Amino acid sequence: MKKFSSHSRHSNIKKMQELDFDLVIIGGGINGAGAAREASLRGMKVALIEARDFASGTSSKSSKLIHGGLRYLENLDFKLVFEALNERTKLFEMAPHLVHPLRFLIPLYETSRVSMFTMGLGMWLYDALALFQTPEMHERLSSEETLKRMPILAANKLVGSFVYSDAYMDDDRLVLETLRSAHDHGAVCANYVKATGASFNSDGCLNGIEVTDTLATNPQPFMVRGKHFISTVGPWTDLFGEKLFQDWKKILRPTKEFTSPFLRHDCH
Ligand SMILES: Cc1cc2nc3c(=O)[nH]c(=O)nc-3n(C[C@H](O)[C@H](O)[C@H](O)COP(=O)(O)OP(=O)(O)OC[C@H]3O[C@@H](n4cnc5c(N)ncnc54)[C@H](O)[C@@H]3O)c2cc1C
Incomplete structure (x- = not known):
């Protein structure tokens, strides 16, 4: 070298x-x-x-995230998400000392813009576009399971949550x-x-x-x-x-x- x-x-x-x-x-x-x-x-x-x-x-000065862009699925920008998730997989392989898995929890309430069903579809799509090369598959949690995992959340009108993986890095x-x-x-x-x-x-x-x-x-x-x-x-x-x-x-x-x-x- x-x-x-x-x-x-x-x-x-x-x-x-x-x-x-x-x-x-x-x-x-x-x-x-x-x-x-x-x-x-x-x-x-x-x-x-x-x-x-x-x-x-x-x-x-970035947020230090390596993410596929879950929110771009709403715009049906599948190509962009596929490409970003592929880059995420490459970075996991190329720089395992700098890129680490990170779990996210998205709580959903009765008043949320997105329903559990729609978010569930998005989660499957997100893992599928990563060709299931995700550190961990997503999880669907009931409101009780969500509160057990994240007790600081407001319980009123909570319908459940999804937990999924992305990554963080040392930019x-x-x-x-x-x-x-x-x-x-x-x-x-x-x-x-x-x-x-x-x-x-x-x-x-x-x-x-x-x-x-x-x-x-x-x-x-x-x-x-x-x-x-x-x-x-x-x-x-x-x-x-x-x-x-x-x-x-x-x-x-x-x-x-x-x-x-x-x-x-x-x-x-
Ligand atoms: C708040 C914030 C959060 C973000 N979070 C994320 C994230 O979580 N994940 C993610 O992937 N991306 C994130 N991004 C986006 C990501 O940080 C940028 O896309 C990326 O850093 C851009 O890199 P760059 O090389 O294009 O620009 P820069 O890193 O800005 O590099 C440009 C370089 O050009 C140099 N330069 C300027 N003028 C000259 C000159 N005349 N001669 C020579 N050199 C010069 C500058 O000094 C600078 O170092 C975020 C961006 C922002 C602003």
Whole structure:
């Protein structure tokens, strides 16, 4: 196994200055790390840069759940749930030290929007879409059994509950281990290297990303050249897009109108 540490950072930055890459990835969260691993496993020459520390963005601030998305069944989005449950199974196999089963209990009351029958159907479907590769099959509990299992619940109008499995994870470690695996397969990854601009060839196609090593004593921008580029900067997508393209049209739509602590403008 090759060493992936602060010691390899310096030589990786040197490689970034010297080599031409098949794929340059901007952003070291879970999407960048996953893309780097998948591409390097397929033999591509990959570079990945991250403006601050790896996983310092959204990927260390999630709810830490690996879930198939039980609620998406209501929208009949079976493909999405099937895919997510399959990924859950893969993660159980690939990272058993980081991904652990978690049991959930959903109590249902006479006033609940969903009946025991409908929820029961959803539960069977959820386990079936996981191809029954679930840590434990779901359980249907009567109101008495529910209260025995979860005595803090309000008993009035309780009709019963369902217990089912999903998983929780160590999100930032998952990013680091994915990057470590990418590194083992030849990906050249460096943190504290910020993308600040881009270069285009005469046909107007992107052929390089201008980056700066923010830890250097005398930071000088340099180009990372590549054939293909992926931006996995997550919530920074519009800020980054505006830097690269004058005619960039904003594509992000916040789900809530407040200043998110994840959007740290200080890194730009
Ligand atoms: C509150 C919340 C809870 C969530 N809970 C879950 C959950 O339970 N389970 C689940 O699976 N998902 C969950 N998610 C979703 C999940 O966290 C995100 O889908 C995922 O982390 C996105 O990863 P990313 O790599 O796209 O973005 P990020 O992790 O944000 O990575 C983007 C990276 O790009 C870097 N960057 C930005 N600009 C530049 C630049 N100019 N140069 C270089 N690098 C740059 C940033 O520093 C950052 O590290 C949750 C999300 C939120 C907000």
